[in-house]
Every structure is written in structure tokens, then in C-alpha cells.
Amino acid sequence: MGIDKLLAFAFWYPVLMSFLWLAGGVYYYLRRERGKPRRDQPPAFADAPLVSILVPCHNEADNIEETIAALLAQRYPRFEIVAINDGSQDDTGALLDALAARHPQVRAIHLDRNLGKANALRMGTLAARAEYLVCIDGDALLDEYACHWLVWHLCSGPRVGAVTGNPRIRNRSTLLGKLQVGEFSSIIGMIKRAQRGYGRLFTISGVVSAFRKTALHHVGYWADDMVTEDIDISWRLQMEHWDIRYEPNALAWILMPETLRGLWRQRLRWARGGAEVLLRHGAGLFTWRRRRMWGVLAEYLLSVLWAMTMLWIIVTWVVGMFTPMPPHWELGGLMPGWHGVVLALVCLLQFAVSLLIDRRYEPRIGRYYYWMIWYPAAYWLLSLMTTLAAVPLTLFKRRGQLAVWTSPDRGYR
Template sequence: MDTSLNYATLLEITSNYVFFYPLVMTHVWMIGALLYYLKWERVQPATIKLAHYPPVSILLPCHNEGDNIYETIGWLLQQDYPTFEIVAINDGSTDDTGELLDHLCTLHPRLRVVHLAENQGKAMAMCVGALLSNSDYLVCIDGDALLEVDACTWLMSHFVHPHVGAVTGNPRIRNRSTLLGKIQVGEFSSIVGLIKRAQRVYGRIFSVSGVVAAFRKSALAEVNFWTADMITEDVDVTWKLQRAGWDVRFEPKAKCWILMPETFAGLWKQRLRWAQGGSEVFLRNIGIFLHWNQRHMWLMFLELAASLVWVYATVSLAVVAVAAFLLGHAPALGPWHLVLSTQNTFFVLIISSLVQFSFGLYLDSHYEKNLWKTYLWIIWYPFLYWMMITCATFVGFPKALFKKKGQRAIWTSPDRGFKS
């Protein structure tokens, strides 16, 4: 057996997978988003009125949100929705969040406050809020988010369909004073929004946005609400609802303005958490193929598995390339040649990504003016973010694999950068 030939063949297969997988998925997402636009978004009215406005409970889990809580609740109180309450859950804050909430509670009768003595994590805080809420429908946002005045109406418009269990909104980034902030503005339009549109067409959404989502309480009760030991409770609850047969939708007009990290350290911490959370969901749902009645989730699981394989294939290829270079292989010989031979494919991938960015920005330009100004910055996404996401997943999967069973995911104060 010619081991060198087998090695070269394996390396070529790995190299092709590394470059063709994102190329194929780019076109899958663009085609799906185009179908979404043609089927729903293009004909959607600018404003909406509901025939019936069922009461809504807005859950606001808080941990050390003293700097943001006044602004966040101020925006919530302006909701253009006739019947709603705000349930703020102070989850063991060590700053003045509790005192500020108590003061706001005396001023605004729509606001109720629950204090948890210890930091028990966002999932547990929302479970407590859901159980204490008075409504059959929940709108959940983060303690530093600003919800657009018509967001509840747009989210609730989907619940006229009895099979809808959750609706995810459209997060928009409001801090963009640095290069990282500007890149993330483009990312949420050309990557996150585009993928959610496509997933809605293909039938299953990977995750609601934890910062803005609405739920039917009976659907949550059926799946035992949020899971306290999952580091990304939003991904986990989305999978649980869809595995139980509930439909999850995306509503781009339900906008919510959010703060995102604007330092590399903060961004790495956030993406590592996301990567670990996705890996935890992968491991928890690995037996899904044993259930024929959940075959509607098989493709979603296979795509998640394929993305994890892509990360480790990319890292392996990088290690081989570096090793080949250090060992002095000529560019035309050995494994280094196989890596370089993909340069044309890489160029095609970059062009496809730029087309995807353009299309995503066009779709979201209906909801945010001057979005095209971020295009100059989003072109750095392939170089900066692919590398960070790959590294985060490479580290995050082992963290999920060896995580202590039942370990509760508690809050840590995020790096939110600067408001602008």
C-alpha cells in the first residue's frame, strides 16, 4: 500500500471540504433568503394591526444592569401594544440593579420586580419570570436591549397560527464606534439575518435570538421551559420546541437594538460561549436519529455536525501547511502544494461572500438606513471572524464534551463596548 498516496488523497479530500463546504452553504443561505424575501418579505405591509391583542408579559432578566436598566425599561414602557406587563428578574446582581428596579416599580404600575438572592443564570431567571407572569405569551429581551415600539405587535402577529411556539426578532447593533463594532453591524445583516431567513424557508431555525424572542407559554411548559445547565439557553430551547413539533419563525420587523463587544477579549469570550453552546446542543441531541418522528430535525443536526467537522478539518489543514513549510517542502511538491492549489477556490469563496454580504445588507436596508456604509468594514469578516469562529469552536467543543453534568450556566458581565 502506498501510504504517501493515501496521505495525499486524504489531504486533498480535506482541502476540498474546507473550501467547498462554506462555498456551498453560502449559496444555500442566499437561495433560501431570496425565497423568503419573495414569499413573505416583499409583500409585507409597513405597519400592522391585529384583530386581537392578547395580553403579553415582557420578561426582563437582569444581572448587573445598573447602567442600562432605566433606558431599557423606558423603551419597554413605550410599546405600542394595548395590554402588557413587564416582569423584571434581578438575578443576584451585585451592583445597584435591584435598587433601581425597586424605584422604577413605584413609578410604573406595569412593572413587577422579582429578586433572586443568588446568581442562578439567565435560564433560571426566565423560568422564574415565566412562572410568575400573568400572560399566555412571553416576550423575552436582555437587560441592556432597546425594543422598538411596534416589536411586540409584529412578534404576536405570528401566534394566530396555533402551531407556532416561538418567534425570533431582528437584533440590530447600536454600538459601532470601533472596527469590531462596524463589522458586527454587517455580520448581523449579511450573515445572521440571511441565515434565519433561509432557515425559515427550509423549515427549521437553529436558534431564536436570546436578546429578542417571543414564546407561547404552553409550548414552553410542554418542553419544561429553559434548561438551566445549557450555556446558550436560546439554542437549546429552540431545539426542544422544534423536536416537540412546534414551529419557530423569524420576524425581521421586530427590531431590538443591542450592545455587542467591541474588544477582542470581549468578542472572544462571547464567541467561545456561542461555540460551546452549539456543541452542547449537538451532544445533547446526538441521539435524534433514533426517533423517526423527529426526522424533520435530521438535516439541521447534520448541518451542525458538518460545521463542527469543517472546523477541525480547517485546523488540521492549517497544521499540515505550517508543518510542510517548516520542513522545507517546495511549493510545487508535497502537501504544501495541495494547500496552495485551492487558491482559485478561495478566491471564488471570497467573491461569493461579498455577494452574500451585498444581498444581506440589501434585505436589512429596509429596516435600517445607511446600512451600506458598513460594507467597507464587513469585507474584513472572512479574515477576522472565520479565524475567530474556527478557534472558538475548536476550543468550545472540548469544553462542552468534558463539562460537568448538571453544571448550571450562571451570568458573567459582558463586554459591551461603547454606545454611539
């Protein structure tokens, strides 16, 4: 195999996947979103069940009051708030106790040391009074109708094990922030729509999701040794044939990194999470009963293969600068030609379609289309590097090591 075949794969893989996401996302929109009641008109409940809202916290003193205030403003008629203080070293615990004293719907659980988000969620689940759980991060703001939309799905069928919501970026003051607005719409939102249409989701959004407690008990709750507990629980639920749904009306406003260091740490964690679930659960997918997960597995393996291919191409180009290469391995340069233009146009088409769909949730989101011209260069390179770094880090990780909290970069507000 020569360099021309590697170049062909490096070019055609993102083009074909972009069209796959576009087709699936548009299909989902036409079938499940268009004509659906708007965000502030959720379906009515004949008898609304009690819902427990779980808020795992670690050093969230700067955000927790704002987060709890947004939860107390929920339009859903019956809910409790269970805030789990997981070994915080700031004033999070005191603030939660004060909130619980003022609001009877709020309960605070204090854990004496940092054991990680998965453990905090498990403790919150055991303390929850409800069968239906809504889980949200301690720095996120849940839309006032989000609980209603999430619980409606859980009530719609006994096999619905989880529902993932629609995270929206709060902090947009830098180029990285603006790029992430488009990314969550054009990449993450579009992929979730497409995967839901094709049958299985790679992951729920850990920042805003809902679960059936029975389903969690069935699969053994969250794993406390996985760096991304949301990816792991998504795979295990679907491997046991629980359905996971996507609800774009369930909005949550989140803080994201706006520094290169913070972004690198976040995306490396995501990449390591994908590698971990592949190593732990990949072999268990090769049965006919779990065939609906094959698409998710194939897409992930192809993305890793693409990263390896790009690395090989770059190494070949660098080596060729210093030593003669065989004719079938000669590479003229890395500057994009006509194929780079085609790839950029396909990428911009995906951004345009997804932003048009997302105008339903943010009417002025189209103004971020201008900034998306920088996305391929910035984020594809970041994805390439984090994927390559995640594989060895995952392979050499000490087995059974707890995935404890680390305070992330939350950008500028």
C-alpha cells in the same frame, strides 16, 4: 485521502453554504417579506391578548432604566413588564423597585443569588399573568412595534411555540462593531431567513424572542445547565413539533463586544452552546418524526468537520516546513490563490444581497458594505478557533453545573 481532497472540502463547503443561505434568504424575502406591511404598520388585532414582557437582569444598573423606558413606549395596547433581578451586586434591584413604584405596568422580582438567565426566565414565566411572553435582555432596546409583530405570530396558529426577532447593533464606533453590523445582517439574518424557509431554525435570538407559555411548559422550560439556553430551548421546542418563526420587523437594538477578548468570550460561549445541544439532543433526532431537524443537525456537523479540516491543513503545512512530506500531502502554502478570490467574491455577493434586503429596516445600512471585506479573515478565523476550543471544553464539562451569569463586554457607545 490526500491534501487535495481536504483543500477541496475546505473551499467548497463555505461556497456551497453561502449559495444555500442566499437561495433560502431570497426565497424567504420574496415569499414572506416583499409586499409585507412596513415595521410601523403591524397587522391589527381584533382583541389584543395580554402580553408579559420578561426582562432577566444581572448587574444592569447602567442600562436597565433605558431598557424599561423603551418597553413602556411599546405601541401594543395590553402588556405588563416583569423584571427579574437575578442576584445583582450593583444598584439594579433598587432601580427596578423605583421603576415599579413609578409605573404600574412594571413588577420587580428579586432572586437572592445568581442562578443564571435560564432560572431567571423560568421564575419570570411562573410569575407572568399572560399566556404570551416576550423576552428581552436587560441591556437591549425593543422597537416600539416589536411586541405587536411578535405576538401576531403567536396568535396566528396554535402550534407556534416561539418567534425570534431581529437584533440590530447599537454600538458601531470600532471596526469590530462595524463588522458585526454586517454580520447580523448578512450572516445571522440571512441564515434565519433561509432556515425558516427550509423548515427549522438552529436557534432563536435570546436577546429578543417571544414564547407561548403552554409550549414552554410542555418541554420543561429553559435548562439551567446549558451555557446557551436559547439554542437548547429552540431544539427542544422543535423536537416536540412546535413551530418557531422569524420576524424581521421585530427589531431590538443591542450592545455587542468591541474588544477581541470580549468577542472571543462571546463566540466561545456560542460555540460551546452548539456543542452542548448536539451532545444532549443529537441522538434523539434520528427518528422519522424529527426528520425536519436533520438539516440543522447536518449543517452543524459539517461546520465542525470544516473546522477540523482547516486545523489538519494548518498542522500539515506547519509540519511540512520542517520535515519532508509524502507527495500527496505536500502543501505549497496557505496564501489564497484563485480559490481564495472566488470565495471572497461569493462572500461579498452574500453581503450585498443581504444588505439590500435589510435596507427595509435600516435605510443607510449599505454604507457598512465597505467594512465587510475584512469579515472573512477576521470572523472565519475566530469561528474556526472557537469551534475547536468548544469541543473539548464541552466534553470535559462537569455535568449538571449551573450556567450562571457573567457580565459581558458591551463595547463602546
